[in-house]
Amino acid sequence: MTDVLTLPWLLPAPADFRARVRALKSAETVKAADVTTLAAYGLDLSQLGSLGKIVDARREELRAEGRLRPVLLGVAATHTVDLVAEALPATALRHGLLVDTVQTDYGQLAQAVLDPSSSLAAAKPDFVLLALDAASLGLARPQFEAAAAHEAVQSALDYVASLRDGVRTNIGAGVVLHTLATPAESLFGSYDARVPGSVRWLIARFNQRLTEEVVGDSDLLLDVAALAETVGLARWHDPLRWHDAKIPCALDAVPLYADHVARLLASARGLARKCLVLDLDNTLWGGIIGDDGVDGIKLGQGSAKGEAHLAVQSLALDLRRRGVILAVCSKNEEAAALIPFREHDEMVLKEDHISVFVANWTDKATNLKAIAQALNIGTDALVFLDDNPAERERVRQELPEVAVPEVGDEPSDYVRLLSLAGYFEAVAFNDEDRKRADMYQANAQRASALQKVGNLDEYLASLDMECTIAPFDDLGRARIAQLINKSNQFNLTTRRYTEADVAAIQSDPNKFTMQVRLVDRFGDNGMISVVIFDRGLDSWHCDTWLMSCRVLGRRVEEAVLDHVAAAAKAAGATRLTGEYIPTPKNVLVEKHFEKLGFVQTCERDGGGTTWALELADYAAPALPMDIRTTIAFAA
Template identity: 35%
Template sequence: MYSYRELRKAARQPVQVTQLKAAVLGNCSTQLFSSVLQGYANLEGLDLSVLDTDYNGIEFQLRDEGSEVFRYQPDLMILWIASEKLYEDYLDADYNRREQFAEETMDSVRGYWSLIRQHSNARILQMNFTEINDKALGNYSAKVDKSFIYQLRKLNYLLEEAMHAEQDVYPVDLLSVQVQLGQREFFHAPMYYSAKLSVSVNALPYVAKAVTDVMKALCGTIKKCVVMDLDNTLWGGIIGEDGIDHIEIGELGRGHVFTNLQRWLKQLKEYGILLAVCSKNDEELAKEPFEQLDEMILKLSDISVFVANWEDKASNIRLIQKTLNIAMDSFVFLDDNPAEREIIRRMLPEVAVPELPEDPALYLEYLQTCNYFESASFDIGARDRTAQYQAEYERNKLQAEYLSIDDYLDSLEMKGRICVFDKEHAARIAQLTQRSNQFNLRTVRYTEGEIDQIVDSPDHIPLYFMLKDRFGDYGLVGIMILKRRSDRTAFVDTWLMSCRVLKRGMEEYMMNGMAAKLLDLGYTTIESEYIPTSKNSMVRDIYKQMGFEEYEPCHYRLDIKEYQVKKTYIRDDRL
């Protein structure tokens, strides 16, 4: 597995020719993941470009057909809904509605899918949900339908059912990454609280692998054949030396290990993967266990090409390849002998050669972790029409619910509040001035002490803004510090806003609030400034958009009487 640092470094290499475009949408911070994915794709030779979208911007991006993500025209959309955020939503939801949490969440996921289909041909890569067991009722939680773990497991089940009915949705099994790594490796609480990263930095390469595997399969790079050695690979012991009586297979001891490997290979065969044998043996002897041992799961009839001779294995694999007429890069070669593996790697570099562990007991787990057999389709014969009709019904229901961004914003039932600074909020205000980079017009940093002074200053009108909607309370999300320049003129010393509430109409709400407040206080003119930094270009034109006149570069002025109140769906929250 590539390391996190390797992948971040690789992400800096420019992509030569983009063949595939992926957009990442999440309710958690996905920026770092997008970068690691870019790095992974670069190292794997996949010509991929990745667009990351703003944290928690799924709704906004998908409800606007002119949004960044649709303009990008991605081939793939990766949807990552982190359980950490879901858990917070669940706890904020009304106690009496928690039984419906899985159904409601699934409704919104289906809604995302149908919005994607409306405006794009992108295929959807849907992450499933990782587990959080908050032990609110201990083990008993697992039978209480209100509990989070009950709802979360149900949600994963509903998701599987829903994906089963949709052809253009491809699962990314994030949960199995969590299980593989264990929660201590997979999640890093300080990273979550400081950067809203729902997985640890060192888990990101594994997540990137899962996504890249799916993308490769979608691009048609799939494995079609397993070429298997026999002695100490498919069974324990050496048939030519130990004899048929000493071959280990069955349910006892080491034999059990090989039986389970065969069970798994048999399943692959049932899913359409070809099995071939390539063994250094006399052919008759090599076939003996297949013919004489009942415990053998694999039968000769399961093997498409059986090659047992004393030729070198590279030549034999070429022979198998000719016989089956499939590409060399669709082969996986299983052999317990490191020397044989090395020869094949050198002679036939396209063939996948897993580095099987020394202990056969670990073969199966290792092979499963390698994930060679990613598929992008599954032929189940006649499709169940009922499920299709059900999915279509759900789709229509959600489309009808929200016709536009405006309807959507309206449905959020947002409520805002304007307050004058108080000492109680000084710490939070100072923190915001120090941390906000993107939506920050002058990037003036204040300490808590300085904020305290501003609270007491007669020359300042310092305002903070709160926002909540029907899903929860965002708390303090915006700050405007206005400085008296004269009896008539106020200067916007600071205007910043948390990016969590971007594109909700909060900027308009803040501007409306400030204009009204200053008018009330007898001011006639607002002056302001934009100080460009490497990070705040998103607000470069905001004063112009709000109706200010740019009287010299980056300096703006507004006659308050001329100000036209901006449209917003945020209503005043009255106490």
């Protein structure tokens, strides 16, 4: 495997890279696809810089196209981060983001964060990265008195926490905190680990307490310590660059660092990948099942090749356990492809771990589209792992939005490359995640139940659905924010709110909020819909209405309308109003209000429609589910 700093899961930049960037410079129009195609290569710092300039020059055009999610990142640093800022706009394209950065002036970090009228606050960034180094935190020199050592860590943590609180209060942005890279040098040698107050001890203690005690649910953590260790500390730190220009890591490491920042922001915006699609022959096992037979394939203990493929399976299973959906896409006879899952003793992956299993002779791009459709997710949520370079190339050409790691032909590298690529970067891990793969499993069963029942009403009745509707509460907040930030298709207004915003909405008496859960006989779907109405005297207006596509066609939206209509009536209102704001992804709900009996009132400026429902005309429908409201019509 080649050097980790070259981002080896990406194809190397083509020879004509510079010419292609230059062509964009003078192009009449620049589309997101033009720049994301170039960003998909493993670019060095200069290449990222040139592509980034195109992004800067065409920012408004790209924003108007609506394919990339705009994010303004404030960077408050105690060292030089200009190179990271230069690398980020191009890097972020890989993750679906249109990133712009705003920096604090050198040495002005605390003022920028603590003064609500600072230029950083005025820029209204979505996130602020607090990039502090060990020197500025008083952790770069040893403290040999135990009490002083503990005190040094405590005051560093207090300082970081106060800056974090400052960002939240004065700027209202999400905060990215980071751990500190361990220095490459020791003072005592191995004994450093045993001396309270050695720099290694101070930094290890700081990192541990930062993640456990300071980083809150609504903060993001950039684990620079782990990143630096992955690269190698002697390689990560470049003392000449530090002494010369206070650049905190080797220049070669900046593209990787920037990629880690971008993937974290993308994950916070709900843009992390959701599904790993696996090839079979020479990916999950060595050899070709159709030729070699179940006794001939290489899998399991006893050979390097067999163990390497086993490791790929173990990673896939671990990913599934944390909520990543697994699918199979193989050129095979289905019967043959299934044999190892059923008959090979050492298979770690079983048939029921795979949510969609496609083995046929159709081209893989077509199959990947079908897989995404079956799962109700976009093809941009897929990662496709295949040992065959021709298949990888074809999928990249047909579906450039699918992530296709460049894995080479050594299966021992697959686990490392997949992990380095960071496709499944997470910013939370909760019960919903733990159950997700099972939910999608249950969905496949539901689809087959539909085939058997045939009639939709009978089918819905057969699901034994129980729908719970409750106002926002503290317990649901993380999931509510997650849904608000990642629902694209069934989303009427696509308004994004942070956890802090959600907390404010929860306690605002002028808002009527709903979190909706759905259980059926196949399992718990978890929270599947979030709705916010603004209460007016006469009419209530829909600010946000979104739903997980997993429960499309279950009439949950009718249950939601029934609930809000009853609440509005009880409060003396006579009308509900709503709007549809179109995006490239939400055409699904263009007729949402119409289907619910609303009447169109006008066209919105800038596209979309507005709707109204006279409550006097509304009659509650009979719905094929039990509806439970935990706190009826609470303010």
